[in-house]
Amino acid sequence: MQTLGQPGREVGVRVWLGLLWLCPWLLHAAAGSVDQAYQGFRQSMLQAPVLMVWRGEDLQRALPLPLLQPAQMEPQTSRYPLDALQQLYRYQQQCQGPLPDWPGLQAAVEFERARCENRALPDAWYARSGWIHPGGGSYAARTLQQAPARRAALQPYLHLRERVFPASQQGMLAQLSRLNDAQLNRLLDGEPWIQAGDRLLMAQSGGYRVYAPEVWQPLLAQQDLHWQPERDEGFCPYPVGAGCWRLSEPTPRWLWYGIILLLLLGVSLAMLLQRLWLRRRAARERQLILQVLTHELRTPIASLGLTIEGLRARFDHLPAEVHPLFARLCDDGVRLRKLAEASRDYLQSGAEAAAMQHLPSVAEWARQRLDETSVPLEVICDGAVQVSPYWLATCFDNLLRNAQQHGQGAVRVQVEADRKWVRLKIMDQGALTARALPALLRPFQSRQGMGLGLTIVEAMIRRMGGHLSLSGPPTCFSLVLPKA
Numbered sequence: 401m402q403t404l405g406q407p408g409r410e411v412g413v414r415v416w417l418g419l420l421w422l423c424p425w426l427l428h429a430a431a432g433s434v435d436q437a438y439q440g441f442r443q444s445m446l447q448a449p450v451l452m453v454w455r456g457e458d459l460q461r462a463l464p465l466p467l468l469q470p471a472q473m474e475p476q477t478s479r480y481p482l483d484a485l486q487q488l489y490r491y492q493q494q495c496q497g498p499l500p501d502w503p504g505l506q507a508a509v510e511f512e513r514a515r516c517e518n519r520a521l522p523d524a525w526y527a528r529s530g531w532i533h534p535g536g537g538s539y540a541a542r543t544l545q546q547a548p549a550r551r552a553a554l555q556p557y558l559h560l561r562e563r564v565f566p567a568s569q570q571g572m573l574a575q576l577s578r579l580n581d582a583q584l585n586r587l588l589d590g591e592p593w594i595q596a597g598d599r600l601l602m603a604q605s606g607g608y609r610v611y612a613p614e615v616w617q618p619l620l621a622q623q624d625l626h627w628q629p630e631r632d633e634g635f636c637p638y639p640v641g642a643g644c645w646r647l648s649e650p651t652p653r654w655l656w657y658g659i660i661l662l663l664l665l666g667v668s669l670a671m672l673l674q675r676l677w678l679r680r681r682a683a684r685e686r687q688l689i690l691q692v693l694t695h696e697l698r699t700p701i702a703s704l705g706l707t708i709e710g711l712r713a714r715f716d717h718l719p720a721e722v723h724p725l726f727a728r729l730c731d732d733g734v735r736l737r738k739l740a741e742a743s744r745d746y747l748q749s750g751a752e753a754a755a756m757q758h759l760p761s762v763a764e765w766a767r768q769r770l771d772e773t774s775v776p777l778e779v780i781c782d783g784a785v786q787v788s789p790y791w792l793a794t795c796f797d798n799l800l801r802n803a804q805q806h807g808q809g810a811v812r813v814q815v816e817a818d819r820k821w822v823r824l825k826i827m828d829q830g831a832l833t834a835r836a837l838p839a840l841l842r843p844f845q846s847r848q849g850m851g852l853g854l855t856i857v858e859a860m861i862r863r864m865g866g867h868l869s870l871s872g873p874p875t876c877f878s879l880v881l882p883k884a
Contacts, residue, residue: 434638437623444619445602448611454572456606462573466532467559468588470581474536480504485534488512492535508534511542520547526557538562560584575610592641595629617788624648701736708733739794756864759792760784760882762822763815769796776812783817784884787864792879795857799826799877803853806830807875821866823878830875837870 438689466472484500488508491497495793496518499509501826508527514521526540533539544550544794555563565574579596586594587601588797594601598613620627628636628644636644666719708730713719718726759765763782803811811830840854857879858868861867866881 410853418811431679432779434645434647437625437647438638440623441623442539445611445616448615448619451610451612454610455607459607463560464531470561470584472559472563476534477535480534488534505534511539522594526554531557537542537638544650586642593643643670658804697740704733705737756786757788757789759789761822766815769793770813775800778812778814780814780816782815783822784883785822785881787881795860795879796824798857803828803845817883820883822881822883825878827876831873832870832875833872834870
């Protein structure tokens with residue numbers, strides 16, 4: 401019976417695993433249409449006319465890499481010690497004092513000595529010097545500040561940012577000089593797409609193809625694409641390099657999330673309904689088993705009754721020491737018969753309590769139940785109730801037996817009442833608290849062996865309009881019944 405829900409759990413696990421597989425697929429589907437549009441745009445660009453093509457080898461031949469990097473225009477504090485740079489700067493300002501002896505600064509020391517001595521260095525020196533001064537910028541640009549007449553000879557050794565190009569010049573270096581530092585760095589890093597003003601640069605084979613706006617913008621619109629050169633922190637369906645590509649009118653992100661959320665909610669609801677159905681089916685099967693047992697018990701109980709009646713007819717012939725055992729046998733037979741009748745009545749009565757009767761005094765009723773025990777009774781306030789006497793006795797005896805067998809210390813019973821409720825309390829010195837009641841009410845799962853009995857007690861008390869409660873420590877089970 402406990403394995404009844406196992407197939408349902410297996411189905412639920414399969415469904416959840418299917419959803420975990422489906423969610424990335426949905427996100428991939430959202431990006432798939434963007435990928436198709438992007439690939440179509442790129443193919444169209446490869447066939448479109450270009451303004452110019454910058455081949456990778458042309459870029460390498462145009463200028464050495466240090467003369468292209470924007471960072472070379474700043475002091476080279478990451479390459480040289482700060483104190484050595486400060487020492488070099490003081491000598492540059494005063495043309496006196498010690499010079500740094502750092503090995504990497506030999507060319508800078510030679511350059512500053514020649515400048516202070518008004519001694520011209522040969523053109524070939526600039527080619528072997530490493531081009532960049534430790535203070536930032538090229539050696540050639542610093543020389544032109546004192547000797548502008550050497551511009552033609554030193555032009556090849558100037559950094560891109562130190563060169564002047566007429567606005568009408570359209571060569572590769574002139575175009576590169578019009579890129580800002582971020583765009584130039586991306587070009588040197590091989591960024592797939594770069595927007596320079598209204599022109600678009602597309603990387604290909606280590607170089608770049610340059611397109612006019614009247615070429616690339618219509619092709620972009622034709623594919624319903626939107627390109628963002630720099631991604632923000634938000635969601636990007638199709639990132640390429642530093643940029644983000646998306647459809648001009650994409651399916652809203654919230655719609656995809658909504659679909660996934662609805663799927664999750666739908667599966668959760670289906671699993672919940674399936675679990676409720678399995679519990680309901682288990683309850684029906686348990687009830688069916690109880691009905692079968694109740695029906696089948698009628699025959700042995702009737703046979704036991706006939707046996708008892710036969711023994712009763714020969715009571716005078718029984719040994720005296722057997723008389724107490726016979727009396728107990730008679731009581732157990734009556735109790736079994738009442739239990740079978742009450743169980744049948746319970747199963748057939750639906751939501752109505754069986755054989756409800758008016759009980760004028762709960763305290764007096766409890767006193768009679770405790771007559772043959774040593775359990776003390778304390779009456780704080782008495783009251784009348786409308787109950788099934790048999791099921792109330794069954795519930796009370798069950799709780800009393802649990803307290804005596806599983807409780808700790810002395811057991812006592814207390815009756816109290818208010819305007820609405822009458823409470824019949826069974827107390828011992830145990831340490832149970834109210835939080836333990838849900839676990840104790842699970843049939844077949846209670847370690848103390850009270851689960852099935854407490855489940856029946858709770859069900860019957862609810863049939864009579866009341867409820868079972870637990871408080872403590874000390875442990876106190878209460879049969880709470882509506883006052884009549």
